[in-house]
Amino acid sequence: MHPATPPSAILRVLVATAALLWAMLPGAGPALAQPEAGPAEISLGWRDLGLAPDMLLGTNTATEFTVPVPAGLNAVRLRGVMRAPTNIGAGFLEVSDRSGRLLAAVDLPAMAAAQAAVPLDIDVAAAQVQDSSIGLSFTVRPTDRADQICGPVQQLAISELSMLYVGADPPPTTVANFFPPVLEQVAVYAPVDADAAEQQAVLALTSTLSRRYQPIPLEVRVATLPRGALPPPAAPLERAVVVERGQAGLRVDNPGGPEAFLRISGRGDELTAQTSLLDTGLQSLAQVTAARVDQPGARDDAVGDTVAFAQLGIQARADVLRSASFNAGVDRAALGSGRIESLRVHLLADYTPVAPKDSATVTVRSGDEVVYTGMLDESGRLDTTFELAGAALPQRVGLDFTVTYTPGQECGPFVAPLSFQVDPESTLTVRRGGGPLHGFGAFPSEFAGDFYVGLDGSGPNQLVHAAAVVAALARLTTAELTPKVVDFRSAVDSESGALLVANSAALEQTPLNPPLSGNGSSVSADLPGALRAEVDNGLGSIQAFADPARDRSVVLVTTTGAWTLVDPLFGYLAGLDGGWSALSGDVLAAGTAGVPTDLSIRGADAPVDDETAGESRVPWLWIALAVLVVAAVATLGLWAWSRRRSTDRDA
Structure with a gap:
């Protein structure tokens, strides 16, 4: 005999049945329908849009940016972080679009620890879209006018900028729209x-x-x-x-x-x-x-030995009251495929004429070296020549300007800044020559034009590794880099720059002398005082070195053990701010623990031929190799301990 059903259970069944019948009635469906999901949101950092993620704003001067709007998307919100302003008592940030329409006015944070950094979130949906982009203008408006004219520099820093879009990236339909202006x-x-x-x-x-x-x-x-x-x-x-x-x-x-x-x-x-x-x-x-392409075309990227700033896209200007700094430069590979021994810079610039009672100067640096300094005068024209060579010729040849201007008159509302602008008719004259460069800093200029690629076929992902190197180098230059795949031995013996992907066994059959070599657990460093070590399971490495016998430079991806040893190196390289340009030595290596180490075995500029210099680096190299050995041992120990615990549990 079954027990009686409780009244509460009967009530629940009746309620559920009534709800089901109600849903089946005409007109009842919409009342129970879920709200439709809104358009998809996509957030892109300004770096992903090709823009600097940080900005430094002066007062009462508009700073303008053009922000891409990918097809199918609408820009709706600008986000970032506002830092506490410098020397501004109170004020607001004004944001407008390219037509002058005011989009937002945001109060500046106070100079207090609690507001050292505050979120910035601005609605930009009303911004005018033109040529698949929106123009944004930022102006800082101080409301406290004390010291506004001649007081300390007033600035507002905004960082971590990103743009929120809504919509959907439309699937490509033609060859023409397959690669849109913005891709990740x-x-x-x-x-x-x-x-x-x-x-x-x-x-x-x-x-x-x-x-x-x-x-x-x-x-x-x-x-x-x-x-x-x-x-x-x-x-x-x-x-x-x-x-x-x-x-x-x-x-x-x-x-x-x-x-x-x-x-x-x-x-x-x-x-x-x-x-x-x-x-x-x-x-x-x-x-x-x-x-279909029946005959390949080619761009005419050739440059002569004397080239104008305008041809290289070099431009720089600033308005100066007290002091201003700015940069102009070009990547070395864009100056042609021949090696560069030195550069003669013929610098022309126009500026506001400086009255005798005022004082103004300009200083130009390249790297850590001061290459020019001088006074600005009533002529309003700078015309000077200087040389760049050695340490002043990195992969990106940069000119760092510092312009100072101190008015002689008493501070007041009629004091105007000095305007300084580099003339695009300024020129760079290249002196060709020099031997092959050594280390990561030798590239991409040593691969400018054509270079050979040789794969020995000993690993399954050698093309993937070669492509990762090519991508890392191509991101650093506007010059064309043209890889030519040939058989491994031809790439080894050629007199052109070469990208080689090969294991240590294949390298032993070649005349190449990389900074780090070996086979299996045996590792050798090419120093005058020979250094040899035993590293369990071997090392994977990316090496960049000069090959004087063939008057070229080489990038080598290799392993003395399994090919999986090189995988962490490419992950590390992809995560570096600046990518390849952030590497400082000539060897990037990792052991079984997968901890990349940036080593300088022969030095950054050329192979070592001085015994004393080689011996001075031996202790540091021992330390670096010891780190790799310890990491490998730790990994093996952890694996053994885990296996032992698993065995104990099973027992």
Whole structure:
């Protein structure tokens, strides 16, 4: 006999039944429907948009920025962090669009510990969109006018800037719109058994995309797929490209859908030729789903030995009251493929004439070296010449200006700043010469133009490693870097710059003399006082060194053990602020613990030929190698301890 059902249970059944019947009645559905989700939000940092994430604003002077608006998206909010202003008692930040429409006025934080940094969140949805961008103008308005004219410098710092967009990144439909102005990642897929032509096309595409998207830090990621396989769908603001031999052309497969990807195909040289459509900037003409390049074009990037600032895109100006600093420069590779022994700078500039009772100066530095200093006078014209050589010639040749201006009259509202502007007719004259450069700082200029790529085939991801190096170097220059894939031995023996990916066994069969070598657990450092060590399971390394016998410089990716040892090195390189340019030595190495170490074995400039200098570095190298050994031992110990615990539990 079943127990009686409680009244509360009967009531719950009746209520549920009534609700179900109500939902089935006409007109009842909308009352119970869930609200539709709003448009998707995408937040992009200003660095991802090719803009500096920080700004330093003066007072009562507009500072303007052009912010990209990707297709399908609308810019709705500007976010960042406002720091406590310097020497401003009270005031507000005024933000307008390019038409002058006021978007927001935000009170400045007070000079107090509690407001040392406050969030900035501004509605910019009303900003005028033009040419796929919005213009934003920032002006700091002090309301406390004390010391406004001649007092201490008044500044407001804003950092961590980002833009919030709403909408959806539309899937590509044509070759022309496949690579939009703003992207976060391009995944390039090659066959697992890629031949030399496919490898070269992948590296050429990697170089082109990394260079053309500057200053946006586009991630070009190379991966492998079984031949004929389809790539996984790309996420918003990402694209997928398949490079594979076949009928020549570029074709967007699955256009307009979430699984759209670009197929680049051809055989032999015609495969790389297809990428020239992107390299020459003529992609926008291919407003169809498929196109074919019959004859590759080439840009005329050649520069003479004397080149004007205007041709290099160098420009700089400032308004100065008391002091102002600014920078102008160019990357070394943009000055041509020949080596540079020195540069003669013919600097021209215009400025507000300086009255005799006033005082003004200009100082120019390159790196840590002062290359020019002088007084500004009534002429309003600067015309001077100076030389840059040695330490003043890094990969980015920069001129750091400091201009001072002190009015002789009593401070008042009629005091005006001095205006200083570099004349674009200023010139750089290159003196060619010199031997091959050594260390990470030798690149990308040592690869300017064509360079060889050689893979020994001992590892499954050698093309991936080579592409990571090419991308890291191409991001540092506006000059074209053209990788040429050849067989490993030809790359070793050539007299052109070379990127080599090979294990230690293959290197032992070559005349190369890298800073760090070895096989298995045995590691040797090339110092006058020979250094040898035993490192369990070996080391993976990225090395950059001069090869004087062939008058060139080499980048080497190698391992004395498993190829997985080099994986942490590329993760470390990708995470560096500045990427390749942040490396300081000639060897980046890691052991089984995966802890990268930046070493300087031969020094940054040239191979060591002085015994004393070599011996002075031996203790430091021992310390660095000891760190790698300890890390490897710790990893093995942890693995053994974990295994022992697991065995004890099973027992």
